[in-house]
Amino acid sequence: MPTIELPGSGTDAPTVAQVRAADTGALEHGIALLQSFLIRLQDTQAAFKNNVVNTVTQPDIWSGPAAGNAGASLSTTYQEYTATCENLAELIELLQTGAAGYRSAQAYLAMARDLAAANGLIIGEDWSVATASAGARPNAAARRDVAELLDLAQSATMQVEGSVVGAIESQDLSWTDRSFLAAAAAGAQSAATIDAQVTIASLPPANFSSAQVNQWWSSLSAADQQFLIRSQPARIGSLDGLPATARDEANRIVLSDDVSADQTQLDALREQEAQAEAELAELRRTHGAFVDAGRAGELPSPAYLALDDKLASLEGRISATSEQLTALTSLQGKLDMGGQPYEFEGREVTMPPMYLLGFDTNEAGHAIVACGDPDTAKNVAVYVPGLNTSSNSAHFQFDVQHTQNMTLAADGDAGANDTATILWLGYNAPQMTAGPSALAVSQTDDATAAVPALTGFLSSLRTTDKDISNLTLLGHSYGSVVVGETARASRLPVDNIILVGSPGVEAGSAAQLNIAPSHVWTGTAPNDPVARLGWFGGPPTDPGFGANQFTVNATGGSGLMGQHGEYFDDATSNLNGDRGDSSLNNIGYIISGQTNKVQLVHSALPLPPRTDPLPAPGMTTASPTTPTTPDPVRQASPEPPAH
């Protein structure tokens, strides 16, 4: 916004004749014309945004380095459009204030002239009052009244001549000079980018398989790869089939840019909030009797209500932006843990390298985070989280921690650092909010929509890592619905499927998941309310489902949902302090391929009637219930995985 400054002391005061003769009608006509041009300007601004900016920045219309630069350049022009409209709107407001001031001055002056004429007084051009003829007897009271009216007229005039004229003259329109330089630089960069793009070819077509994408990437020189990572980080970061290191480098650029953007936006919003609060305080100070809603018989003024609404809106936006910023910086912190010393279940370990394989802040956010190198790991697990998972939320750091726990547990079980666990939030996890969208969690739309992306991602893992010996797909909560839908749709290249805290998987039996039932593993805490919902079919832990059920020694702590989030807790954070029989340990055994060590409630095949009771709902310190009956999973060679 332009800087408003009061004029200097050298402003000449208008004469009485000038005020009297001022054509305020012309001024008001001019204001009306300016208003009509403001509307036309705003119309062209909307057309520019809708028909040019929004068109050009659609990825399916134009993508590539040049598109990015063109989009940035158009956005700059749009911002300049916005600034121009704001400048003009402010000018109109100033002129309206000026017109009102001049009208008041002319009205006071007319009253003074009438009163003066009636009392034999004359008004001088210098705002003085004198008797009309020498020797006339002055009416002191009338003379005083005329003088007061002239004071009011002069005061109103000077108010306009001072603050309003000063503000008009101080409107800062010189930003065009600065923008010209920026635009010239951006134009030169855009032209250079177009040339570069033509010489290094483009991104691969959408129908390329991950293997073809991998081949395409390998065909590029290191310099061209770096160029694409730097110029199109969002696109490169989301390409299945690319090495984890390339995706990680690209996505960290996107993440860093988003952190900067959030910080900038937050600063701007806080500045606006401070300004609105100051305006509200000033309104209370100057018009307190008219804005105090708490006083009987008085209503807040429209100006007060408008400021109050604006403040409420700003506070909401500040809260949302602040939470997202916290989430993104927390994610950066988690990523930086790679290679650092870490204490896990009482032992000192080195946190495996962390990779950001996908990231954006669209909708509730998306992120794919790996703990361990998925391109070299022998054991790879893909963990699909469920309800309310949002990478734009500060809580996401705990989902990443769960991922780290699984890698560390599997590595600990295997005695080697050859595990990568990947948190895959590549879909829109339903968000439990008030209103109609609350129903999303009980519907399969989000899970169904996730199937192609998850299937493609799983396939790409075996493209970039030929040495995977055990690939596990794990779904938690609504994530198990995603896993169920994906597994039912096609034969996945996975060796094991784990379903925990599941409200059903849209399948009547493990056999419908296109994998041998003995390679399907389920777990539920005794008092997990989600696992009792049955929204998507019967519980997969039911023996009739035909999968293995492993023990889950959960306590849940406090809160209704406590046990639902305990499947990945390590012994330190698990309120039992248990080791050896926890859900995390069992999951670690499965991920590391040591399924013979999994502590079972029941195995995949039907068991004879048991004599020992299963853990009853509500038991908080249930002992592990290893079956005493022969375990076909341990005794028989597992069927080959359904690739």
Add this chain to the structure above:
Amino acid sequence: MPRAMPASGGGFGVDADALRQAASQATNIGDELATVRTGLDAALRTAQPVGLGVGAALTEMASAWDALLGYLAGQVTAAGGTLIATARAYTETDAHVAALISRIEG
């Protein structure tokens, strides 16, 4: 419709016709801005009450406003020109890119 992350393969695409349409729109908007610029200048001169400070201030600022609208119209018109040139450039390099992709597939 829920949006998932881009699937395997990603993609590069230029819809040259859409770019040309956007360019045409930008050119039209630039023309309209030129009209607004002329009208705004006339309105500023209409709004000048003789002899008072507001009139003098508007006279002083009219040239700045004229330059501002001229600048904005120039930016929009230039954007249209760039988009047209870009659409043309991509059309001309289509054959080059297609040949490159076919070599990769082969």
